[in-house]
Amino acid sequence: MAGMLDDTHGTAAADTDATDATSTCSTTDTTTNDGASTLKVGFNVLNTIIGSGVVCLPYALHNAGFGFGLVMLCIIAVMSQFALYALVVSGKRTGTAHFSTVTQAAMGPFGYHILNYSMVIDMVGTVILYLMLVGDLVTSLCNIYFPARQLTRAEIIIAVSIVFILPQLFFRNTGPLAKLSIVSILCLPYIILVVAVRAPMYSNNAGPEFSFFGPRVLPAMGVLAFTYSSCHAAFPNYLGLKDRSVGAWVRASSSATLGASIISGAFALVGYLSFGNSAQPNILANFPDSDNYVNFGRLLFAVSMLLTTPMAFYPIRDTVTEMLKIDPSRYNVSRVWESLCTVILFAFCAVVAVMITDLGLAYELIGAFSSSVINFLLPALIYLWAGTDVSFSALIRRWRDDSSIAEQTPLLVESRIKPVDSLFRMREIALWALAWVVAAFGMWVMVLGTYNVGSGK
Numbered sequence: 001m002a003g004m005l006d007d008t009h010g011t012a013a014a015d016t017d018a019t020d021a022t023s024t025c026s027t028t029d030t031t032t033n034d035g036a037s038t039l040k041v042g043f044n045v046l047n048t049i050i051g052s053g054v055v056c057l058p059y060a061l062h063n064a065g066f067g068f069g070l071v072m073l074c075i076i077a078v079m080s081q082f083a084l085y086a087l088v089v090s091g092k093r094t095g096t097a098h099f100s101t102v103t104q105a106a107m108g109p110f111g112y113h114i115l116n117y118s119m120v121i122d123m124v125g126t127v128i129l130y131l132m133l134v135g136d137l138v139t140s141l142c143n144i145y146f147p148a149r150q151l152t153r154a155e156i157i158i159a160v161s162i163v164f165i166l167p168q169l170f171f172r173n174t175g176p177l178a179k180l181s182i183v184s185i186l187c188l189p190y191i192i193l194v195v196a197v198r199a200p201m202y203s204n205n206a207g208p209e210f211s212f213f214g215p216r217v218l219p220a221m222g223v224l225a226f227t228y229s230s231c232h233a234a235f236p237n238y239l240g241l242k243d244r245s246v247g248a249w250v251r252a253s254s255s256a257t258l259g260a261s262i263i264s265g266a267f268a269l270v271g272y273l274s275f276g277n278s279a280q281p282n283i284l285a286n287f288p289d290s291d292n293y294v295n296f297g298r299l300l301f302a303v304s305m306l307l308t309t310p311m312a313f314y315p316i317r318d319t320v321t322e323m324l325k326i327d328p329s330r331y332n333v334s335r336v337w338e339s340l341c342t343v344i345l346f347a348f349c350a351v352v353a354v355m356i357t358d359l360g361l362a363y364e365l366i367g368a369f370s371s372s373v374i375n376f377l378l379p380a381l382i383y384l385w386a387g388t389d390v391s392f393s394a395l396i397r398r399w400r401d402d403s404s405i406a407e408q409t410p411l412l413v414e415s416r417i418k419p420v421d422s423l424f425r426m427r428e429i430a431l432w433a434l435a436w437v438v439a440a441f442g443m444w445v446m447v448l449g450t451y452n453v454g455s456g457k
Helices: 038-049 052-064 066-094 099-145 153-169 175-186 188-202 217-227 231-238 246-278 292-324 335-355 359-387 392-408 410-416 426-451
Strands: none
Touching: 038 175, 038 231, 038 246, 038 292, 052 066, 052 217, 052 246, 052 359, 066 099, 066 217, 066 231, 066 246, 066 359, 066 426, 099 153, 099 231, 099 292, 099 335, 099 359, 153 292, 153 335, 175 188, 175 292, 188 246, 188 292, 217 359, 217 426, 231 246, 231 292, 231 359, 292 335, 359 426
């Protein structure tokens, strides 16, 4: 696995999400370009992770169980960070910087199609969830402060979609949205603070339950998997770096994952400790409409969702344009087709958001059925097949060689079993083993989580 310890291995073709033409990633770690700093890209990744799923965490903690939910929140964060790392390392080894092409290089046409269909389902569902939240929040605020004009939820979703979100969807990549991502993230501290301060005032008298396992563990894993959805934007953000090295990517993505874990943990703990089993899929729905501090938090969260929605939409557009071969940066076609595709896809998301109202069921279904595949199962399998040279057969062969050497020259065993070759360094083997754990988790959530969605409600 040379790509893991030597970042100079391989080149990456330009990603359709993050370049205007056919620029390439350098084979060295010191390459610079016109991209953003590690800090800005880290905010972009954090903005990608922290989306609508954060307000559903108290609900997920109740369903998973207080103890098991907190443990899995930390474990899933580690697995999510590994998946982000694994994709970029595999991309460098295969000479590509696009999720779909690295999947095809590692898993062939079957993996390529599985990814594309899962990506479309997951990201369409994510955009729909964001629009549903914006619609619920803004409608509630308008009806509270402007009672003379009772706006419907459908009117709000359509108006907000056309006026505020659609204009953000016609850039070639997410780079121009970096500053908006920072604004989106800066909205969250107040929301966390207001939930922490005001929630105890409206807490459930019965109090929370502290059982280790909850009543609906498997569907809750789907919600937690959805909360850390970020692999869809791995390559666009990686190619947005000024320093396109694995080390810079690890710094950007790990800082984002750590920040997301802190924010997610705060939401989950404060919300669950205050409302217990009555926690709603949108924790802000547990507060009364008369609380102006909470209403300002609702407004900030709606703004955050407005600025986060494009981050979820760009992978949809790029996947569909690639499938239809109408991406102007890869095929000799007019950008009109890409723009038309953008409008049609977003219009579909807006219409579905108007029609669906059950947030909890949507979280569970999307998280279990598609987020688990995109963010855990596929990145782990890609890494196992294309991101490392470690394998069961290689380990067995190495063990036999070491045993043979030990029998023939026992005094030299200590020096001979410490090879200069980085193939069998403990770090590589540990990451290889972690990839199997992540793949097993993704399969577990996808199969059993999807099967149990909606059960016990």
